[in-house]
Amino acid sequence: GNSVTQMEGPVTLSEEAFLTINCTYTATGYPSLFWYVQYPGEGLQLLLKATKADDKGSNKGFEATYRKETTSFHLEKGSVQVSDSAVYFCALSGRNTGNQFYFGTGTSLTVIP
């Protein structure tokens, strides 16, 4: 079946620290992979995506690389800011998922000044 597993939270970091949020997936075929972010009081919004193996998605200083050999799509940022405090969701979708999106459970990040 299709599923996404994210590292447990919550994660608390000091400003300018390095961030990694782990995400691994199980899927039939070759799905597209996504990171969505949910800021407090707002809806989910796309942060970045990658559509095939070895692609790197990037946005707002965040990066994630589609690793087929390890079925992973870990999210990284070199220097987090207070404004990055949010819940981050890893997700997959593709033709073999019937165009459904499968989401992880989310990882809450709090960045303190």
Added chain:
Amino acid sequence: DTGVSQNPRHKITKRGQNVTFRCDPISEHNRLYWYRQTLGQGPEFLTYFQNEAQLEKSRLLSDRFSAERPKGSFSTLEIQRTEQGDSAMYLCASSATQGSTGELFFGEGSRLTVL
């Protein structure tokens, strides 16, 4: 582009009552999704429309849940005979047909509280 709009934003109801949520997707998007999200969990797929056709429905979805998208534009999600376990955030999302890489655009959700 006004984004995906959902209403009401919050509904409090007594057990056994029926509730209906409405979703207005981004106008040019032909795909519309309903998800449910509970505290500490990611969005859980409920159902999906392409234009007015309901193409997929989660096996986890009770018969008390029904969704429609009669003209391929807005959609409604009705829950009959609500139970306390139905308390959750109901999310609507839309996307354009872009093969398997289409981004989902989410509304802010409709929070249901069943007393």
